[in-house]
Amino acid sequence: MTASPTPRQIAWARFVTAQAMLLDRIEATLARSELPPLAWYDVLWILENAHGGCLRMSDLARKGVISRSNVTRLTDRMEKAGLVVRADCPEDGRGTTCSLTDSGRRMRARMWLVYRGQIDELFGSQISAAEAASLAQMLERIIENLRELP
Numbered sequence: 001m002t003a004s005p006t007p008r009q010i011a012w013a014r015f016v017t018a019q020a021m022l023l024d025r026i027e028a029t030l031a032r033s034e035l036p037p038l039a040w041y042d043v044l045w046i047l048e049n050a051h052g053g054c055l056r057m058s059d060l061a062r063k064g065v066i067s068r069s070n071v072t073r074l075t076d077r078m079e080k081a082g083l084v085v086r087a088d089c090p091e092d093g094r095g096t097t098c099s100l101t102d103s104g105r106r107m108r109a110r111m112w113l114v115y116r117g118q119i120d121e122l123f124g125s126q127i128s129a130a131e132a133a134s135l136a137q138m139l140e141r142i143i144e145n146l147r148e149l150p
Contacts, residue, residue, distance in 0.1 A: 026118045033114045036107070039066070040078055041115060044100065044108035047084065053100035056089060060098050083107055 005013070027038055046063050047053050055063070061071040075098050078084045083104035089095035100108075127135065 022118075022122055025122055026115060029118050030111065030114055035111050035114060036078075036081070038115070039064075039074060040083070041108060041111045043071075043074060043078060043098075044083065044104050044111070047098065047100040048105060048108055050100075053105075054097050057086070057096045057098055078104070 023038065030036070030038060030041075042064050043060065046060060047055060050059075057071055057075070058068065060066075060075070061068045064071065066074065075084055075086060079086055081103075083101055085099045085101055086096050087099070089097050124132070
């Protein structure tokens with residue numbers, strides 16, 4: 001006989017399910033709006049918030065929690081679409097940097113209108129401001145703990 005799940009295990013299962021369902025809905029809405037996938041938005045947002053709109057590929061992968069091989073494939077497609085530009089790293093010439101283009105900045109703004117609407121409709125409408133603040137605090141604690149692990 002298996003033990004009943006603990007409240008933390010139930011919370012984990014609900015978190016994973018809710019996240020997957022929310023992301024599926026958001027991805028579908030972006031596609032219906034003829035916009036790129038959410039992973040593109042994440043890269044554009046990270047670059048827009050980086051100093052000078054530029055990051056080393058390794059830093060982009062780390063900030064976006066994307067594998068190095070996936071970030072390379074992803075930015076290759078984004079570069080072909082004119083949203084980013086990759087170049088040899090000017091400091092040492094060994095690495096590669098990725099920079100946001102003006103077109104990329106405009107695309108991120110267009111995507112945000114749809115994305116924000118989905119966040120407000122599917123997520124924000126279901127929780128109070130106090131619950132949102134509490135949830136953000138709990139998740140931040142988890143994130144910080146994970147960053148400190150080897």
